[in-house]
Amino acid sequence: MTDAAFAPLLISQPASGSAVTTERYPVRVLLVGTAVVFLVLFLLLPLAAVFVEAFRAGIGTYFAAITEPDAVSAIKLTLLVAAIAVPANIVFGLAASWAIAKFEFKGKSVLNTLIDLPFSVSPVISGLIYVLLFGAQGYFGHYLQSYNIQIIFALPGIVLATIFVTFPFVARELVPLMQEQGTQDEEAALSLGASGWKTFFKVTLPNIRWALLYGVVLCNARAMGEFGAVSVVSGHIRGKTNTMPLHVEILYNEYNFAAAFAVASLLALLALVTLVIKISLEWRYADQIAASRRH
Amino acid sequence: MAASYGLGLKRPSAIPGFGLALGFTLTYLSLIVLIPLGALVLKSATLGLSGFWDVVTGPRTLAALRLSFFTSLFAATVNALFGTIIAWSLVRYRFPGRRLLDAFVDLPFALPTAVAGIALTALYAPNGWIGQWLAPLGIKVAYTPTGIAVALIFIGLPFVVRTVQPVLEEFDRELEEASATLGANRRQTVFRVMLPTLMPAILTGFALALARAVGEYGSVIFIAGNMPFISEIAPLLIIIRLEEFSYPQAAAIGTAMLMISFGLLFFVHLVQAWQRRRFGHD
Numbered sequence: 001m002t003d004a005a006f007a008p009l010l011i012s013q014p015a016s017g018s019a020v021t022t023e024r025y026p027v028r029v030l031l032v033g034t035a036v037v038f039l040v041l042f043l044l045l046p047l048a049a050v051f052v053e054a055f056r057a058g059i060g061t062y063f064a065a066i067t068e069p070d071a072v073s074a075i076k077l078t079l080l081v082a083a084i085a086v087p088a089n090i091v092f093g094l095a096a097s098w099a100i101a102k103f104e105f106k107g108k109s110v111l112n113t114l115i116d117l118p119f120s121v122s123p124v125i126s127g128l129i130y131v132l133l134f135g136a137q138g139y140f141g142h143y144l145q146s147y148n149i150q151i152i153f154a155l156p157g158i159v160l161a162t163i164f165v166t167f168p169f170v171a172r173e174l175v176p177l178m179q180e181q182g183t184q185d186e187e188a189a190l191s192l193g194a195s196g197w198k199t200f201f202k203v204t205l206p207n208i209r210w211a212l213l214y215g216v217v218l219c220n221a222r223a224m225g226e227f228g229a230v231s232v233v234s235g236h237i238r239g240k241t242n243t244m245p246l247h248v249e250i251l252y253n254e255y256n257f258a259a260a261f262a263v264a265s266l267l268a269l270l271a272l273v274t275l276v277i278k279i280s281l282e283w284r285y286a287d288q289i290a291a292s293r294r295h
Numbered sequence: 296m297a298a299s300y301g302l303g304l305k306r307p308s309a310i311p312g313f314g315l316a317l318g319f320t321l322t323y324l325s326l327i328v329l330i331p332l333g334a335l336v337l338k339s340a341t342l343g344l345s346g347f348w349d350v351v352t353g354p355r356t357l358a359a360l361r362l363s364f365f366t367s368l369f370a371a372t373v374n375a376l377f378g379t380i381i382a383w384s385l386v387r388y389r390f391p392g393r394r395l396l397d398a399f400v401d402l403p404f405a406l407p408t409a410v411a412g413i414a415l416t417a418l419y420a421p422n423g424w425i426g427q428w429l430a431p432l433g434i435k436v437a438y439t440p441t442g443i444a445v446a447l448i449f450i451g452l453p454f455v456v457r458t459v460q461p462v463l464e465e466f467d468r469e470l471e472e473a474s475a476t477l478g479a480n481r482r483q484t485v486f487r488v489m490l491p492t493l494m495p496a497i498l499t500g501f502a503l504a505l506a507r508a509v510g511e512y513g514s515v516i517f518i519a520g521n522m523p524f525i526s527e528i529a530p531l532l533i534i535i536r537l538e539e540f541s542y543p544q545a546a547a548i549g550t551a552m553l554m555i556s557f558g559l560l561f562f563v564h565l566v567q568a569w570q571r572r573r574f575g576h577d
Binding site: 187 | 304305306308309310311312313315316317319320321323324327328329330331332334335337338377380381383384385387388389390392396398399400401402403404405406407408409410411413414415417418424425445448449452468471472475481485506509510511512513517530531533534537540542545546549552553556557559560
């Protein structure tokens with residue numbers, strides 16, 4: 001078999017194309033080759049590095065690193081923060097998309113823009129703003145101190161910063177989908193005598209469930225992996241206010257690389273699980289996830 | 296449209312729950328986003344206009360802002376070029392492993408930035424997987440601005456690919472056939488017919504990658520080296536100022552960075568408006 005005969009099998013074009021709508025074979029090889037090399041070099045190699053470095057010092061060291069008390073408390077804190085921040089943003093996403101998609105009101109496009117605002121704010125600034133409000137020298141710092149309430153360098157600050165950086169995830173998946181679906185289903189349910197809440201739970205929620213799950217998965221990945229914003233408000237107190245990404249940083253800065261990569265490998269695993277769920281939702285329910293290609 | 300609102304702010308509707316949904320949305324938005332961001336602007340305003348200017352144009356701040364902006368510009372340019380090639384390959388050709396690679400493009404969105412940071416450092420440090428081959432050639436990547444650019448390329452790549460991909464998928468093949476029928480060769484069709492149509496998407500992806508890169512922190516600090524005036528990025532300087540309890544200074548740098556990213560988003564908005572005017576769709 002000659003190269004030329006084998007070529008169309010390796011790098012061909014979709015069935016819909018014709019001879020004039022594709023490039024010559026060497027050009028195709030060059031483009032695909034460049035794409036593959038770039039993706040392997042910049043995406044796959046770093047991912048592989050995490051797991052190889054994690055197990056470099058042996059499996060015993062690996063399990064010791066992820067089961068020592070500070071690591072366990074970091075894992076617990078990360079789960080706790082996500083367990084508060086993600087539901088908060090689900091409620092917000094549902095309320096915002098209900099208001100934006102089911103009603104016509106003045107200022108709607110402004111509201112839509114404001115919801116995406118946190119995506120364009122640096123993570124460090126996302127933490128900074130809460131320090132400015134609640135830090136010892138912040139606007140409410142004095143007041144909080146007199147009541148002995150600690151927000152910065154404590155759980156509430158970490159939760160607030162996490163909510164901020166994951167703020168748009170659920171809403172931005174739901175709004176376009178619910179706008180596309182319109183209000184007919186709800187109107188039908190209401191005219192048949194269902195209450196507002198019943199309509200929401202029995203009609204609206206089933207219609208948007210896959211898009212909701214999609215948004216929640218992405219929101220959760222970011223909530224558990226956030227570093228910059230949480231780093232500013234956490235205070236890095238070992239065993240107390242260290243989330244998993246912060247624990248990775250501390251171990252790394254102590255030159256404890258094997259342990260740092262061991263904890264990092266758990267986060268990388270979370271990223272892979274997130275990608276798998278995301279992709280399978282996109283493949284199976286593409287028509288029910290309006291925003292599947294907007295990232 | 297506006298007339299149908301009548302005297303109220305909302306058009307009448309049979310659906311219940313408007314007040315509750317919008318009320319909750321606005322309260323939550325104000326408490327989490329608007330008031331805290333307002334505090335940032337308010338805090339930097341305590342410096343006064345000239346004080347703000349002095350902080351932002353101070354030599355160390357200016358060096359940090361410049362470094363953040365130019366490494367981001369470089370990374371976004373690399374992403375625009377290679378992101379377009381990747382999007383083109385994924386959409387126009389069929390090859391083994393295509394869907395897997397397609398799925399992996401989103402990795403930088405899913406992988407926590409600190410993990411990306413230490414992984415890239417492990418690769419590019421002088422004794423690392425890639426670094427050990429570059430070191431004898433005199434090329435230093437980790438702990439230099441080049442390392443910063445590498446991290447920013449990593450986190451910005453999906454923005455370009457995911458913006459260009461859908462436009463390419465919906466590209467009308469009849470346009471290419473018409474171009475070929477009229478005697479254009481393939482290269483002319485690609486560069487004169489297709490690329491101009493893709494340009495707004497490439498520019499949008501470029502600006503989004505740039506906006507993300509300017510504010511990026513987690514993936515950068517491990518590989519950067521963090522030397523003042525050389526490899527210290529603006530977000531790190533904010534943290535340093537915060538640790539010194541110089542809140543107004545930190546707020547001023549933050550405000551300057553916000554202005555850069557809002558400027559970029561405004562640019563995206565202009566590109567998209569121009570695209571709609573020119574092509575009649577979005």
